[in-house]
Amino acid sequence: MDNLVKRAKELLENKTVQVVIGYEAGPTGVIRPAFITDPEKAGKLIYNDKCDQNLAVYLTKKEVKNFGKMAIVATLPVMRSIMMLISEQQLFAESIVVLGISADGNLLDIADINIMQGYIEKSDLSNPEKYKALLAELNKLNPEEKFAYWQKELSKCIKCYACRQACPMCYCTRCTVEVNQPQWIPVQANTHGNMEWHILRAMHLAGRCISCGECGRACPVGIPCHLLTMQLTDQVYTYFKVYAGTSDKMNSVLSTFEPNDKESFII
Numbered sequence: 001m002d003n004l005v006k007r008a009k010e011l012l013e014n015k016t017v018q019v020v021i022g023y024e025a026g027p028t029g030v031i032r033p034a035f036i037t038d039p040e041k042a043g044k045l046i047y048n049d050k051c052d053q054n055l056a057v058y059l060t061k062k063e064v065k066n067f068g069k070m071a072i073v074a075t076l077p078v079m080r081s082i083m084m085l086i087s088e089q090q091l092f093a094e095s096i097v098v099l100g101i102s103a104d105g106n107l108l109d110i111a112d113i114n115i116m117q118g119y120i121e122k123s124d125l126s127n128p129e130k131y132k133a134l135l136a137e138l139n140k141l142n143p144e145e146k147f148a149y150w151q152k153e154l155s156k157c158i159k160c161y162a163c164r165q166a167c168p169m170c171y172c173t174r175c176t177v178e179v180n181q182p183q184w185i186p187v188q189a190n191t192h193g194n195m196e197w198h199i200l201r202a203m204h205l206a207g208r209c210i211s212c213g214e215c216g217r218a219c220p221v222g223i224p225c226h227l228l229t230m231q232l233t234d235q236v237y238t239y240f241k242v243y244a245g246t247s248d249k250m251n252s253v254l255s256t257f258e259p260n261d262k263e264s265f266i267i
């Protein structure tokens with residue numbers, strides 16, 4: 001992508017930004033995140049269909065923020081994560097430059113947040129097609145079968161928290177699982193405690209998950225934990241007609257009260 005490299009080089013040369021967050025090929029050819037600070041190294045940046053990591057997770061890391069103003073290579077999930085981070089006051093729109101990438105892999109001209117919002121609004125924001133079939137299969141199960149499925153899957157969890165670390169919305173400096181006074185979630189990895197951890201995380205992501213699938217990709221034991229948050233994404237859309245990451249002024253559905261909210265879930 002010559003125009004991506006050219007734009008990144010310009011931004012670093014004229015000191016508009018101090019770091020460009022993007023993708024590069026590692027020594028074995030595996031795609032990995034790149035943090036380019038030297039304009040002469042902008043040529044390392046690549047973009048192809050294997051560049052699927054949600055890079056927005058780095059926007060709240062102090063080690064990256066310490067570089068100064070950031071530019072970021074941003075596919076739709078990254079743009080939506082940026083919207084969420086701004087609306088949750090974790091990021092200032094002025095502190096980043098968005099190097100947008102279209103669905104067909106071309107560089108977009110994203111001059112400001114309003115243009116990015118316009119692009120997001122025109123996009124399909126439902127869960128990605130590859131996960132819809134899995135969610136549909138799960139939704140065919142009755143509650144007992146569903147519970148048994150998740151019990152089996154979550155019993156494999158080793159509580160490494162890679163899913164949390166990979167998620168741009170899990171930016172809390174002290175996650176609830178690390179609070180021990182009181183101890184909300186058992187430290188040890190056992191089926192009961194694992195289920196508590198995943199229910200807690202899914203509820204914290206309800207109305208905030210932008211369906212990037214990064215948590216599931218990060219799991220070393222192959223637990224499809226992204227399906228839990230994506231299921232809630234569907235539920236939130238069904239009941240509130242809202243998708244996360246569509247505006248820099250989003251209200252969280254689970255912490256916003258509207259007098260005309262449906263209360264049909266209260267028995």
Ligand code: SF4
Nearest residue numbers: 167209210212213215
């Ligand atoms: S899919 Fe997973 S990693 Fe991506 S925003 Fe949702 S919870 Fe976070």
Ligand code: SF4
Nearest residue numbers: 170172175176201204
């Ligand atoms: S699981 Fe909840 S408390 Fe922990 S980092 Fe994610 S949002 Fe924060």
Ligand code: SF4
Nearest residue numbers: 157158160161163219
């Ligand atoms: S990444 Fe996988 S094993 Fe690690 S805490 Fe998350 S679900 Fe459990």
